[in-house]
Amino acid sequence: xxxxxxxxxxxxxxxxxxTAFGAAAIGAAPAMATQPAPRKRGSGNxxxxxxxxxxxxxxxxxxxxxxxxxxxxxxGRLLRNGPNVLGLEDPLAHHWLVGDGxxxxxQLRDGKAEWYRSRWVRAKGTAEKLGEPxxxxxxxxxxxSNINVIGFRGKTLALQxxxxxxxxxxxxxxxxxxCDFNGTWAGTMSAHTKLDPGTGELHSxxxxxxxxxxxxxxxxxxGEVRSTRKIPMGGTILMHDFALTEKYVVLYDQPIMFDLDxxxxxxxxxxxxxxxxxxxxxxxxxxxxxxxxxxxxxxxISHTLNSYDDGGDIVVDFxxxxxxxxxxxxxxxxxxxxxxWTIDRARGGVRRTQLDDRPQEFPRVPDAQxxxxxxxxxxxxxxxxxxxxxxxxxxxxxxSNGLVxxxxxxxxxxxxxxxxxxxxxEAVFVPRSGARAEDDGYVLSYVHNPDRNAxxxxxxxxxxxxxxxxxxxxxxxxxxxxxxxxxxAGA
Numbered sequence: 001x002x003x004x005x006x007x008x009x010x011x012x013x014x015x016x017x018x019t020a021f022g023a024a025a026i027g028a029a030p031a032m033a034t035q036p037a038p039r040k041r042g043s044g045n046x047x048x049x050x051x052x053x054x055x056x057x058x059x060x061x062x063x064x065x066x067x068x069x070x071x072x073x074x075x076g077r078l079l080r081n082g083p084n085v086l087g088l089e090d091p092l093a094h095h096w097l098v099g100d101g102x103x104x105x106x107q108l109r110d111g112k113a114e115w116y117r118s119r120w121v122r123a124k125g126t127a128e129k130l131g132e133p134x135x136x137x138x139x140x141x142x143x144x145s146n147i148n149v150i151g152f153r154g155k156t157l158a159l160q161x162x163x164x165x166x167x168x169x170x171x172x173x174x175x176x177x178x179c180d181f182n183g184t185w186a187g188t189m190s191a192h193t194k195l196d197p198g199t200g201e202l203h204s205x206x207x208x209x210x211x212x213x214x215x216x217x218x219x220x221x222x223g224e225v226r227s228t229r230k231i232p233m234g235g236t237i238l239m240h241d242f243a244l245t246e247k248y249v250v251l252y253d254q255p256i257m258f259d260l261d262x263x264x265x266x267x268x269x270x271x272x273x274x275x276x277x278x279x280x281x282x283x284x285x286x287x288x289x290x291x292x293x294x295x296x297x298x299x300x301i302s303h304t305l306n307s308y309d310d311g312g313d314i315v316v317d318f319x320x321x322x323x324x325x326x327x328x329x330x331x332x333x334x335x336x337x338x339x340x341w342t343i344d345r346a347r348g349g350v351r352r353t354q355l356d357d358r359p360q361e362f363p364r365v366p367d368a369q370x371x372x373x374x375x376x377x378x379x380x381x382x383x384x385x386x387x388x389x390x391x392x393x394x395x396x397x398x399x400s401n402g403l404v405x406x407x408x409x410x411x412x413x414x415x416x417x418x419x420x421x422x423x424x425x426e427a428v429f430v431p432r433s434g435a436r437a438e439d440d441g442y443v444l445s446y447v448h449n450p451d452r453n454a455x456x457x458x459x460x461x462x463x464x465x466x467x468x469x470x471x472x473x474x475x476x477x478x479x480x481x482x483x484x485x486x487x488x489a490g491a
Contacts, residue, residue, distance in 0.1 A: 047083075047096035051423050051448050051481045054084040054099065058120065061476040064106070064113035068471035070459065071442065072111040073433045077171070078444050078457060079105040080425065080485030081149040081158055084120065086129045095268035096330065096482075100126040101146030103158055103173050104446070104479050106457050113457070113473045121145040121158045121167050122175035136177025139165060147191035151488035152202055153223035155179065162190045162206035162214075162239065184225040187215065191484070192303070194244040197368050201226070205242040205251065207233075209258045209270075214239050216249060216284065231284065231291055238271050238327065243307035243316045244371045250316055250343075251291065252301045253280040256327055273324040281350060283314055283343060294343065296350050300325030302336065305363035308373045314343040317355065317377065317408070319363050335359035338379065338406065356413060360404055362426035362484070366438060376439045376462075377406045378427040381415075403427045403445060405465045414465045416443075418458075423448040423481055429462060430487045439463055442470070444487065446479050455479040 043049055083099030101121040107114040120126050125143030127134045145158040145167045157166040157179055166189050168176040180186060188206045195202050200221030207214045213230045214237070220226040231251065236258035243250035255277035262270045279298045282291040305317035320339040321332040338356040343349075360379040381402050402417040403424050418424055424447045431441040443460040457473040 043091040045091045045094055045096075048085075048088075048091050048094065051478075052096070054086075054480055055102075055118070055478055057118075057477075058102075059116065059118045059477045061116045062114065064116055064476075065474045066113055066471055067474070068459075068469060070108055070111045070113060070471045070473070071432075074108045074430060074442065074459070075110070076430075076487055076489040077105045077107050078428060078446075078485065078487050079103055079149045079151075079156070079173075080446055080479065080483075081121070081146060082480055082483040083144075083146045084480060086120070086126065093268060095328070097146070097161070098144060098269065099146060100129065101144050101158055101160070102480075103149050103169065104477075104485075105173055106473060106475070108473075116475050116477070117173050118477060118479075119169075119173040119175070121169070123158075123160070123164070123167050127175075135167075135175050139178070141165075141188070142167075142178060146483070148193075148484040148486075150193060150195075150486045152193075152195065152219075153221075155223075156488065159189060159191045159193065163188055163209055165189065181219055182224050185217070185219075187217070187228075189217065190239075190242070192241040194242075194370055195367065196244065196246075196371055198246070198371075203244055203249065205239060205249065207237060207239050209236055212236055214251070218286075229284075231282075235277070241301065241304050241318075243304045243318070245307050245309045245314055246371050247286055247309050248314055249284040249286060250307055250314060251282040251284065253282060253293070254300055254325075255279065255298075256300075256325065262328070267328040269328055271327040273326065275324065279323070281316075281341065281343065283345070292345070292348075294348055294350055296341075297352075298323035300332065302361065303363055305338070305377045305379075306365040306369060306371070306374045308371060310342075310373070312345050314345065315373075316341045316343065317363070317374075319361055319379070336361055336382065338363065338377075355408065355411075356404070356406065358404070364427055364429065366429040366431060366441070367487075368431065369438065374438070375407065375409045376429075377408060378429060378443060379404045379406065380424050380426055380445070403443065403460075403465075405439075405443075405462070416460060416465050418447055419450075421450040424458075425479070425481060426484055428485065428487050430489075437463075446475075448478065448481065449474075453478060 081103045084102035085099035104118045123142045123145045145160045148159040156169040165178045168179040189204045190206045193204045202219040204217045213232045216229045218227045238256040255274040257274045259272045280293045282293045284291045300321040301318050307316040319336045321336045322334045340353040342351040359382045361382045362380045364378050365374045401422045405414045427445045439462045447458045449456045455475045459471040
């Protein structure tokens with residue numbers, strides 16, 4: 001077996017560890033007002049307990065109960081993807097981010113919540129666990145699609161970390177198989193693609209555990225790969241996210257390196273922080289040319305809020321964790337904060353500004369502002385994630401059950417607090433029909449309701465962010481916390 005294939009098999013084995021439930025456990029669950037209680041504490045793995053615990057069934061429910069009034073102009077689906085492992089031999093050996101992907105969705109139309117569905121994404125590894133035929137032509141690393149789900153050119157795509165291919169889903173969330181963009185692409189894609197609202201192009205920066213470069217891919221508005229560029233990195237790195245402006249692609253070269261020996265020494269995944277490798281940020285002209293790299297102080301950038309061109313500067317807003325970051329334990333020395341980098345292209349330096357020091361994650365801007373100057377951003381409170389990371393309670397105990405709206409023009413923020421012990425997921429902004437302001441619209445989020453031990457889809461007014469929810473759509477099932485999703489407009 002070649003060294004490359006050996007590395008692929010080792011990674012796949014590490015990321016797809018687990019055994020399937022019996023056939024009865026993976027069928028659709030009957031409709032019910034509440035779900036069984038989450039897995040009790042004591043598994044030794046915090047991501048298998050409480051609000052993170054996987055749900056054992058696929059669920060379908062029609063005509064959902066609603067408190068309040070759903071705006072009739074909200075026509076489409078709010079989809080969310082995340083790890084939902086099918087079964088485990090050893091809970092202590094399980095890593096949360098490698099659990100089988102499950103997509104959850106609610107269809108809204110004419111002021112009604114028509115349906116809720118949850119479906120495992122039948123990537124190669126998951127389909128094999130379910131005892132089902134593999135859809136399409138499988139690749140060695142098609143083991144889980146559990147990070148994100150997007151809409152592009154009429155297709156619904158479930159995305160994995162940069163080592164796997166997107167999986168196409170139907171409108172009802174059934175798996176079609178790997179997407180090759182009309183036969184123009186056979187490689188991997190990142191979980192955090194960027195859709196340019198001006199050009200309609202989809203941008204991706206993906207990595208592969210068997211190479212020492214990352215690959216920048218542009219998919220045209222027609223749905224076919226327009227260009228690809230290989231960017232040498234001098235080693236096999238994990239590049240979870242990147243940033244996009246109208247002129248540049250911003251790359252984060254952080255020292256999280258592939259180390260095949262790490263699993264043999266007890267790590268759950270083979271990625272380690274290399275203290276000898278410098279942290280860098282690079283900007284690559286979209287029109288062509290080389291990357292310009294700038295060394296920056298060590299930190300871990302988890303997710304980009306947005307980026308834009310500002311004269312000769314590049315502004316990048318993101319959530320930052322202090323270094324070193326352990327990908328294996330998902331831990332750092334302190335909570336994450338919202339940070340801005342201003343990249344001075346003329347002088348070759350980076351100015352760091354901390355925008356908000358409260359613990360938060362999953363930053364989002366309105367889709368229409370991606371790569372353009374933004375005023376508003378939305379983040380989720382992270383108390384439950386911090387507890388799982390091992391940080392215990394947050395400095396502000398009230399910052400544990402809500403969403404934050406940031407006004408980056410004034411430096412002010414608003415906090416929408418949900419009931420005690422509720423847990424809010426990533427916020428997604430949907431513009432109002434005929435909107436004239438960047439925040440004229442709605443903020444949607446799946447929120448764990450502890451009273452029902454199930455989730456609600458909560459609809460907020462973005463311009464009355466701290467006010468009472470416009471609507472709360474009560475789901476028949478619990479959605480485990482994490483990770484990402486999208487609003488896909490249309491029936």
